[in-house]
Amino acid sequence: MDNIIIFDEKISTYYFYNNILRKSFEIYSLDRETPPILDMRKTQYITPSAVPVILSFGDYLRKLYKQPIELLIGSESSLLNFIICSQFKSISEKLQIFKIDKEIIESWNYKELRDLHKISYTNIHYTDVDRIKNPVKKRDYIYDCLVDKSKAVYGKILQDTHQLPINIIDATISSIAEIETNSIIYSNSYSFTYVASDKYGTNISIADSGVGFERSFIKEKRKLNMVEKYQKLGPKFHNYLVIMSVLNYSYEKHLKDKRADLWTLMTNVVKCNGIFKIQYGNTQVIFSQNSCKNCKRNEGKKDISSCVSCLLERQSEDSYSPIKLFGVGFQGVRIEIAVDKEED
């Protein structure tokens, strides 16, 4: 059959964006009615950052084809354990994203994972939130609730190994709450969060398949300042400039009202020797400790133009480029954070 997408043994986000997304786009171009079948029978491992991306991709396909997407899993694979224990299966069923063969699942004698290694998701609507009209107040309310949730879900387990310094645990918790807040405000879709932590550090990945930054900004009548300023770069860098406009908006709010949100989060992650990746459409922007930790280019500046130029100067086609332009993208915003444990 032409609509089967076969996944490799190991699935990373890089592999996903370069292969799976391209293949699904080809399937859709040939036949817009028949949904693809995702075949993971060979797959043994999904990298933590790719877990929410696959769920939000499934959610995107479900909306596109207006039906749940078939997902094939090997009956003896270690992936099966993960699918059950991480709540991948239960969330897929609850939100009607994937159809997974029940017989295989039910016959598998699974082994529990640590609580931390479970996927969480945020809803599209919350009654408490819908009543708040002011966007800033709405944001603060959501953030407060999600900080409580993140602490309850992740706080204890991030501390239980005593491997991570307290400032990194705090940064991790506020990172999760911050990104999920943005997702609820901007995406109008489910967002999925997966946190994996071990003695070497912590990986956080949060993905949604919502309307994205650009339409949200237009709806709120906010200007995409960097898109306007760098118009001459052309459509290739449009999504890059949208991402930078969003960060710039956050930077300006930080300067004006000392408010902490996406920009502050990014700088905090980098200060904790972390890597902050933000993806919109087909474009991923990477802020790393090596390049950004001690950067003072923005000091005293009104906007983040110098940051925009710096990343552009370092952009290349290789895998170390801070701006990655994939051939195909899908709607929504994805953020990945990796914080390594500091050497003692």
Add this chain to the structure above:
Amino acid sequence: MLYSILKDENRYYLNMHAECALHTYLNGFIEDERIKNTSRQKQGIYCRKINADIFEHIYSYPYENKSICIDFKKIEEITENNLVAFVTFIKKQFCAKGKNVYLLNVQKNILEKMNWGDKFQILEETDCIVSGRIGRGKATPQYDQLICEAEEAFREEFGRVVSECTDELNNTNEQHTSVPVYLSKYIDIKKMAESNAGFFRLCIYYLALQMMDKNIIKQECNQNKDISLFFHTMNGGYIAAQLAQLFNVDMVYLDHLGPLGSVHRKHFEKSIADDKNYIIVSDVICLGGEVGRARTIIEYCGGRVGGETCVVDIKTVQNREVDNRASLYTVSKTNNKIDYKIKTDLCAGCEMEGKCNE
């Protein structure tokens, strides 16, 4: 609405922890089975964080042109953006109008994030807690005075409400329904709850703190697992429901223990479990007849009575102290503003007649 705001001629008094405790509820973000219990342990009286929705109530209150005294006792966490907005509000609403702002019992890490700089004049300081003033003017009340005045504002308001809700009994020669005495007044707790539900909730909050002070309820939420609140009247049920929410504990009730003086149920063991602690919740404890009956039934069924709690306690005998009883207001020989009298037939002709309340 704000539950804890009170005022006197000088200033407003606001208790942040009371607001957090009385406003917390399970929201849609905490629907995950894994965290429901953990989140409950941080709610109600155990809440230590001020969320955005509490600040919204603070911002939308219709303030008069007065100073304000805000107590942050027990508050351990406020997110940065909420602090930014709070400081902006305080500056605009009070400082810009030349009014003083007193911030009491603020954790130092929270105060640092408020960024007041030299504007914050310290009144009291310990290792990690600080109290102070933002504002002008030489004369300033000290920390202890502010605490006393805040307590007095509550006491005065509560005393006023009790007086308002105490009715004369028309027929003082008719026997009380529960015990064989004649009462001069009826303290109508239902009227108190109905006439100002918000203030009554604040009263329940202070009653809850009293219960913790007397160790009837434990300082940590997870230590209360074997505790249930027991009530036998409607008013007691109304109070118990709110206490149960504040402490996250269960409730048990037995009806017809009260004024009717008859028990209709045979099998109490269904409600009362062996080796569990019960706290008897009542509205008014007068001579203690009904509470005594409740205690007997609980203990007969194998349960333990961990304490008693009521809004108004009538102290009929001098130096009488009941173990593990928490109450919000005591009517006694020295505090009887409502002129509460208990009489029997033996009062007539008694040499003390007419001198009892002197």
